[in-house]
Amino acid sequence: MTDLPSPKHSASLEQGGPPRRLLLVHAHPDDESINNGATMAKYAAEGAQVTLVTCTLGEEGEVIPPELALLAPDRDDRLGEYRVRELTAAMSELGVTDHRFLGGAGRYRDSGMMGAPQNRRPHSFWQADVDEAAAALVEIIREVRPQVLITYDPDGGYGHPDHIQAHRVAMRAADLAAEPAYRRDLGEPHTIAKIYWNRAPRSVVEEGFARLKDALAELPFPASASVDDVPGVVDDDVITTVIDGGGFAAAKAAAMRAHATQIEVVEPWFALSNRLAQPLSAVEYYELVRGERGDGVSGGSPETDLFAGVTEAGKGAA
Numbered sequence: 236m237t238d239l240p241s242p243k244h245s246a247s248l249e250q251g252g253p254p255r256r257l258l259l260v261h262a263h264p265d266d267e268s269i270n271n272g273a274t275m276a277k278y279a280a281e282g283a284q285v286t287l288v289t290c291t292l293g294e295e296g297e298v299i300p301p302e303l304a305l306l307a308p309d310r311d312d313r314l315g316e317y318r319v320r321e322l323t324a325a326m327s328e329l330g331v332t333d334h335r336f337l338g339g340a341g342r343y344r345d346s347g348m349m350g351a352p353q354n355r356r357p358h359s360f361w362q363a364d365v366d367e368a369a370a371a372l373v374e375i376i377r378e379v380r381p382q383v384l385i386t387y388d389p390d391g392g393y394g395h396p397d398h399i400q401a402h403r404v405a406m407r408a409a410d411l412a413a414e415p416a417y418r419r420d421l422g423e424p425h426t427i428a429k430i431y432w433n434r435a436p437r438s439v440v441e442e443g444f445a446r447l448k449d450a451l452a453e454l455p456f457p458a459s460a461s462v463d464d465v466p467g468v469v470d471d472d473v474i475t476t477v478i479d480g481g482g483f484a485a486a487k488a489a490a491m492r493a494h495a496t497q498i499e500v501v502e503p504w505f506a507l508s509n510r511l512a513q514p515l516s517a518v519e520y521y522e523l524v525r526g527e528r529g530d531g532v533s534g535g536s537p538e539t540d541l542f543a544g545v546t547e548a549g550k551g552a553a
């Protein structure tokens with residue numbers, strides 16, 4: 236099979252569509268803002284097409300504001316629909332207009348923490364057939380034709396079943412989308428040039444918590460989280476790519492604040508429902524796991540652009 240651009244793809248380039256297209260796959264509403272808020276805001280502001288796919292509505296999350304406690308899954312069980320609105324508000328803070336739920340809103344339900352009985356519910360994302368869920372994502376990949384995909388590492392960053400499953404589905408869909416013989420009813424084949432996993436360099440996380448120690452007395456949070464509470468922490472040399480979203484720190488904080496059932500923000504810190512304080516940084520880190528580094532090759536210095544080395548045709552340096 237030759238590797239010529241599909242007619243559909245060529246046409247969209249000729250029509251002057253946005254040349255850079257970034258796809259993010261996340262488990263729950265709020266993960267995108269916590270992990271990639273500055274990256275999403277930066278690329279959206281630069282005119283890239285940013286597409287977010289969220290796999291569940293986050294129905295099993297804990298609810299922070301006491302006045303919203305009735306939304307909880309063990310009460311009215313209306314947290315999912317509420318979090319759709321929070322996500323919409325967060326996307327507007329980040330300037331992202333294309334956000335979708337995998338298979339449509341409510342197709343897959345939040346599986347709860349690993350080992351919880353919710354893991355075994357038939358419609359939980361943890362019980363989803365990976366190939367079936369991947370097909371829904373293939374259709375989006377072949378429509379959007381991203382050059383860059385961001386998702387989690389195989390552990391989902393911290394072992395949450397929905398994060399692990401989001402990783403599996405994203406990686407499987409990237410393979411299937413490129414496969415010429417696979418489901419042509421879902422669109423023309425498309426190869427994603429570069430795939431990144433969310434990461435956090437250990438030295439930076441440790442330094443953040445050291446600063447937090449001094450600031451904690453002034454904060455409304457009773458205690459500090461620890462390095463082990465941060466998803467995706469790796470040795471510094473695993474990091475291939477650093478996106479300095481410093482100009483978008485306020486947008487990231489506002490997006491996180493939009494997820495008020497899940498996050499409390501006191502810049503430059505935040506806490507989840509456990510109320511343990513963590514650093515909030517607009518510098519976001521990645522590990523390139525597929526495709527070639529486009530710059531910073533010498534001396535192992537990291538890339539500073541997710542699209543480095545990607546050609547307009549989306550074939551990448553690989």
Ligand SMILES: [Zn+2]
Nearest residue numbers: 262263266398
């Ligand atoms: Zn999550």
